[in-house]
Amino acid sequence: MQTNKGIAKKSILVRDFILSNFFMRASYWFKFFLATIIIATNLFCWKALHAQQAFSLSGMIEDETHKPLIGASVSINPQTGTVSDINGKFTIPHSYNDSVDLYITYLGYESHKQRVAPYAQNILITLKPSGSQLNQIVVSAGKYNQEIKRVTVSTDIIKPYLIENKVTVNMENIMNQLPGVNVVDGQANIRGGSGWSYGAGSRVLVMLDDMPYITGDANQVQWKFLPTENIEQLEVIKGASSVLYGSSALNGVINIRTAKPKDKPQLQFTSFAGIYDKLKRDSSRWSNTNRMQYGFNFFESQRIKRLDLTVALNGLKDEGYRMGERDERIRFSVNTNYRNAKVAGLQYGLNASIMSTNAQSFLLWESWQQAYTSLDSQTTNSKTTIFSIDPHADFFVWGLKHRIRSRILRNINDIETIDPSVNQDNASWMVYGEYQLQKELPRQLGVITGGLAMSNVSSNSPLYNGLHTSHNTAPYVQADIRYKRWSFSSGARHEIFSMDGNRESKTIFRAGSSFEATKSTFLRASYGHGYRFPSIAERYISTSAGAINVFPNPQLRSETGWNAEVGIKQGFKISNWQGFADVAYFHTEYQNMVEFNFGQWKALDFNNPSAFLKSFGFTSLNIGDARITGIDAALTGSGAISEIGIRSLVGYTYINPVSLTPDRVFVTDSSANLPGAAPKQGQYTYRNTGSDTSTNTLKYRYNHLFKADIEASYKMWSVGYSIRYNSYYKNSDRVFETPPIRFAVPGIADGRAINKDGDWLMDMRVSCQLTSNFKLNAVVNNLTNHEQMTRPADMRPPRLFMLQLTVKF
Numbered sequence: 016m017q018t019n020k021g022i023a024k025k026s027i028l029v030r031d032f033i034l035s036n037f038f039m040r041a042s043y044w045f046k047f048f049l050a051t052i053i054i055a056t057n058l059f060c061w062k063a064l065h066a067q068q069a070f071s072l073s074g075m076i077e078d079e080t081h082k083p084l085i086g087a088s089v090s091i092n093p094q095t096g097t098v099s100d101i102n103g104k105f106t107i108p109h110s111y112n113d114s115v116d117l118y119i120t121y122l123g124y125e126s127h128k129q130r131v132a133p134y135a136q137n138i139l140i141t142l143k144p145s146g147s148q149l150n151q152i153v154v155s156a157g158k159y160n161q162e163i164k165r166v167t168v169s170t171d172i173i174k175p176y177l178i179e180n181k182v183t184v185n186m187e188n189i190m191n192q193l194p195g196v197n198v199v200d201g202q203a204n205i206r207g208g209s210g211w212s213y214g215a216g217s218r219v220l221v222m223l224d225d226m227p228y229i230t231g232d233a234n235q236v237q238w239k240f241l242p243t244e245n246i247e248q249l250e251v252i253k254g255a256s257s258v259l260y261g262s263s264a265l266n267g268v269i270n271i272r273t274a275k276p277k278d279k280p281q282l283q284f285t286s287f288a289g290i291y292d293k294l295k296r297d298s299s300r301w302s303n304t305n306r307m308q309y310g311f312n313f314f315e316s317q318r319i320k321r322l323d324l325t326v327a328l329n330g331l332k333d334e335g336y337r338m339g340e341r342d343e344r345i346r347f348s349v350n351t352n353y354r355n356a357k358v359a360g361l362q363y364g365l366n367a368s369i370m371s372t373n374a375q376s377f378l379l380w381e382s383w384q385q386a387y388t389s390l391d392s393q394t395t396n397s398k399t400t401i402f403s404i405d406p407h408a409d410f411f412v413w414g415l416k417h418r419i420r421s422r423i424l425r426n427i428n429d430i431e432t433i434d435p436s437v438n439q440d441n442a443s444w445m446v447y448g449e450y451q452l453q454k455e456l457p458r459q460l461g462v463i464t465g466g467l468a469m470s471n472v473s474s475n476s477p478l479y480n481g482l483h484t485s486h487n488t489a490p491y492v493q494a495d496i497r498y499k500r501w502s503f504s505s506g507a508r509h510e511i512f513s514m515d516g517n518r519e520s521k522t523i524f525r526a527g528s529s530f531e532a533t534k535s536t537f538l539r540a541s542y543g544h545g546y547r548f549p550s551i552a553e554r555y556i557s558t559s560a561g562a563i564n565v566f567p568n569p570q571l572r573s574e575t576g577w578n579a580e581v582g583i584k585q586g587f588k589i590s591n592w593q594g595f596a597d598v599a600y601f602h603t604e605y606q607n608m609v610e611f612n613f614g615q616w617k618a619l620d621f622n623n624p625s626a627f628l629k630s631f632g633f634t635s636l637n638i639g640d641a642r643i644t645g646i647d648a649a650l651t652g653s654g655a656i657s658e659i660g661i662r663s664l665v666g667y668t669y670i671n672p673v674s675l676t677p678d679r680v681f682v683t684d685s686s687a688n689l690p691g692a693a694p695k696q697g698q699y700t701y702r703n704t705g706s707d708t709s710t711n712t713l714k715y716r717y718n719h720l721f722k723a724d725i726e727a728s729y730k731m732w733s734v735g736y737s738i739r740y741n742s743y744y745k746n747s748d749r750v751f752e753t754p755p756i757r758f759a760v761p762g763i764a765d766g767r768a769i770n771k772d773g774d775w776l777m778d779m780r781v782s783c784q785l786t787s788n789f790k791l792n793a794v795v796n797n798l799t800n801h802e803q804m805t806r807p808a809d810m811r812p813p814r815l816f817m818l819q820l821t822v823k824f
Contacts, residue, residue: 072131073106074138075099076119082278084142085318086354086362087121090455096411097360100321106359109133118455126162161495164584165502167527167541168256169599169647171195173249175274176662177724180735180780182287182794182817184310184331187238190269192737193251194649194666194722199715199805203236205253206601207643207670208266210715210744211806212610212635216550218266218574220256224273224366226405227263230426231445231472232479233552234263237426240370240401242348244285244312245327247274253647254578254601255545258508258525261468261489265545265576265605273350276325280317282824287311291336292814295800298384299810301338308333308815323352323364336812337387339375339394346370352407360411369402378560379808383762386802386810390760395439395560396431418451418466430478432560439558441476443551461496464506472551479555480567485514487548493525500531504541512548512573519573521546535586535595545576545605553609553635564632566616572637576605587652592661594652602644604675607637610714612704613750614684615697630685631755638701639676641713645669660728668720677702677711707746714748715806717741719773731785737778743771751807766804774803792819 076087076099083103090096091107099105109115111133117140119127124142131138163170171194183189190198197204199211203219216234220227221241229236249271256264288309294300310331317324326349333342352364375396377389401424408419423446430439451466468489475482493506505526512519527541549571557567582599617630649666680698687697702708719742726735744767750756752764777798783791793816800814 070111070133071106071108072115072117072133072138073104073136074117074140076103076105076121076140076142078124078142078144081141084121084124085278085323086275087119087142090118091115096414096416096455098354098362098409100354164537164586164595165497165529165531167502167504167529167539168543169253169580169582169597169601171249171251171253171649171651173251173664175246175248176726177664178243178246179821180726180733180782180792181737181778182289182780182792182819183243184287184308184333185238186241186243186271189243189249190238191739192664192722192724193249194664195253195647195668195720196251196269197717197720197741197805198238200809201236201238203269205251205267206603206645206647206668207672207713207716208603210610210672210713212715216547216553216609217263218547220260220262220264220268222260222268222270224405225270226420226422226447226449227260227445227470228271228403228424229263229445230401230443231424231485232426232441232443232474232476232483232550234550235552237370237401239344239372240346240368240403241271242273242327242329242346242368244283244314244329245273245316245325245348245350247272253599254541254580254603255525255543255576257510257546258491258506258523258543259493261508261510262487262512262547265547265574266603273325274316275352276316276318276323278318281315283312283314283821285312285314285819285821287817287819289815289817291812292800292816294336294387294813295802296384296386299386299388301385301388306334306336321354321356323350323354325350335375337377337389337810339377339389339392342372342374344370344372344374358410360416361409363406363408366405366407367403370400372397372399374399378563379760380762380810382760383765386762386766386804390808393433393560398429398431400427401425414454416453416455418453419449420451421448422446434559437559438477441474441478443472443474443476446471456496460498461494461503463492463494465492466490474551478558479551480557483515483551483555485512485548485551487512502529502531504528510546510548514548514551514554519548521573521575537584538582539584540579540581542579543577545578546573547575548573549609549635559629559632564629566632566634568634568636571609571635572607574605574607574609574637576603578603590654590656592652592654592656594650594654594663596648596650598646598648600644600646603642605641605643608639608641609635610638611748612636612638612682612699613748613756614682614699615686616684618685618688636682636699638681638704639674639679641672641674643670643672643713643716645671658729660733662726663724665723665725666721670716670718670720672713672716672718674701674711674713704749705746706749706752708749710746712746714746715744716746717744717773731783733782733784735780735782737780739776740773742773743767747807760808763807766808766810770803774801775799776801776803788823790821790823792821793817794819 076084078084087099089105097105097107114130114132117129117131119140121142124144127142178189187198190196195206202209205219209218217236221236222228252268254267256268260268291306313328315326329346331344335341348368350366352362355361375394377394379390380386381388381390404423406421410417425444427442447470449468454463470487472485488511489508491508496503507524509522523544523546525543529537529539532538554569554571555567556565558565580599580601584595584597586595611633613633615630616634619630620626646669652663678700680700682699684697721740724737726733778796779798780794785791796815803811
């Protein structure tokens with residue numbers, strides 16, 4: 016049995032090794048922050064080395080089937096903790112003479128509290144699965160395990176059954192089924208925060224295992240790179256979350272948590288194939304043959320003594336439903352985690368992924384009549400290689416939990432266009448590191464979390480006219496306190512950002528509270544700041560696609576904002592079916608919102624009239640201030656009624672998105688300098704750049720979103736039905752519906768008008784559990800073969816029939 020003295024000495028060695036090697040080249044502010052941490056941990060270690068009397072608790076944690084639970088968090092009052100080992104066992108040295116409270120938490124299980132003697136040995140603790148939807152554990156809302164019912168912000172948890180049963184080959188597709196969330200051209204929206212703005216960085220931070228998973232140069236989400244075959248759950252945090260997660264979390268967070276190995280080895284192979292139906296209109300059909308997509312997933316995870324090992328492989332070939340398009344990819348990933356046998360609570364590992372893709376695509380259609388054919392038959396061929404390496408470590412030093420997370424992300428795009436004079440090749444490095452220190456307060460009164468996040472981005476690409484770098488440093492702190500039926504959360508973060516030597520900084524705050532009105536009723540309120548600095552692509556991209564030009568804007572400023580909401584979460588139970596209903600009112604405001612705008616951004620060369628078109632194009636601009644208010648409602652349930660298992664995920668979102676500065680001139684283009692120019696020529700306001708000049712409604716926003724997915728199962732069979740509705744977006748860029756773009760890319764107004772009542776899309780699925788190891792899924796996506804245009808000159812997929820066979824051992 017290890018004593019307090021032994022534990023503390025080993026913890027000191029671990030701490031000093033990591034700090035001296037991992038952070039030896041850190042910046043001044045980083046070193047200052049770490050010096051504070053070192054002093055604090057020395058005080059705690061000194062206390063351990065000089066403890067008067069040592070006791071220890073030991074025991075084992077298992078589930079209801081008597082299987083050991085590895086990695087469960089175990090702590091006692093006031094400040095001591097560890098995690099269970101490969102056999103579910105734990106030992107906690109301490110120096111308290113009286114009985115202590117033992118607290119255990121584990122993702123997917125209900126939290127457990129037990130009063131024990133200070134010297135108790137071989138305690139057997141059985142955890143129950145989180146059968147109640149209200150007892151589900153979420154991490155993203157506060158960077159620690161907490162029950163969803165006590166979270167102070169709107170949070171949704173999505174389990175992996177939906178991903179598997181809908182035959183998901185790209186995470187972008189499943190996001191469109193989530194309440195209040197929609198993805199347009201790869202850009203995630205939560206409660207209408209983004210609309211569509213081609214090339215703009217993401218206002219929703221997408222993370223994989225608590226770290227950003229966006230490219231360094233463009234801050235774009237690589238949906239294909241996310242591992243659909245190995246997901247534990249999705250966590251969606253709605254509203255400004257920059258205090259916890261920094262830039263790009265202006266509109267919310269989507270955190271994808273990968274599954275950890277279970278007590279028994281798991282082996283899974285999935286093979287799928289699909290065929291696109293004929294296009295709805297004869298005039299738009301470009302092929303007499305049906306296009307196909309097919310692929311496979313392989314997944315294996317196991318525990319080898321103290322090592323957790325997960326390996327995954329994915330392959331896809333999609334022949335595409337639009338003329339000239341295709342998509343081929345291969346993706347491999349490996350996750351490791353090792354629990355040190357000599358130092359209690361120390362675990363470390365390395366995760367790595369690599370993906371190679373070869374795809375052809377186009378940006379704009381030929382016309383409404385030929386909506387699935389590229390403009391002037393121009394397509395872009397992209398060969399992409401992307402890889403990530405993620406070292407990580409966790410350890411305890413006398414009641415303080417330390418976490419080190421890091422990610423190296425490399426993205427390489429080899430772009431071939433029809434015009435050999437246009438070089439769109441680009442590549443970037445993104446290096447992210449985060450050191451987090453966490454303290455659990457006595458008697459489960461709460462958690463104090465502090466940390467420092469740093470990122471460095473570099474890109475040397477023709478697309479951005481050379482080398483550009485950006486750096487971000489952000490210390491943060493958050494306190495989550497529980498008192499009787501109240502939960503309080505507050506935090507602050509200081510962002511320091513620089514790009515190409517230009518530096519800016521901002522301090523942001525958040526606060527929230529939750530009140531347990533009854534056993535199943537929880538009221539909440541929250542307020543938080545948001546902040547997003549521009550990406551390298553937004554400031555420096557310079558390219559063209561046919562007649563469409565894109566210009567840089569090095570003066571682009573950062574976006575800021577805030578979000579406030581009040582909500583209620585009500586649990587319910589009907590027979591053995593239980594869940595919760597959640598309703599929230601939210602109010603969000605943005606300053607210096609960024610959007611793409613068309614104009615004459617280059618002076619005309621009258622000596623070369625053939626080059627006139629090169630003066631016109633799109634660029635990123637700060638278009639003013641905006642406000643989005645609305646109501647978000649969700650109903651989630653699981654369980655059984657009689658002998659029929661039922662799972663449901665239903666949501667409705669109403670938003671009122673408006674510009675607060677619709678008539679403010681936010682830029683004047685080069686046409687104002689032409690001889691004989693009118694007094695207001697070339698002046699851009701939000702109102703005069705929109706297709707609907709009678710309103711101040713934000714562009715590409717849906718006032719109404721409705722999502723529902725219901726799945727019923729009986730014995731070996733299950734049937735599921737999904738529905739998605741979005742109302743007509745009232746406002747778009749005026750340039751797409753007026754000359755000259757109207758003539759160059761015809762039919763955009765026709766495409767909008769055809770669905771003025773909105774879009775209804777439905778999917779249906781049936782699955783059969785053939786044996787304990789074999790499962791067959793059949794899916795029809797876009798059941799009615801509905802034509803949907805989510806942004807100008809881009810049609811979404813027609814009806815798709817899918818078949819999937821899954822083998823599990």
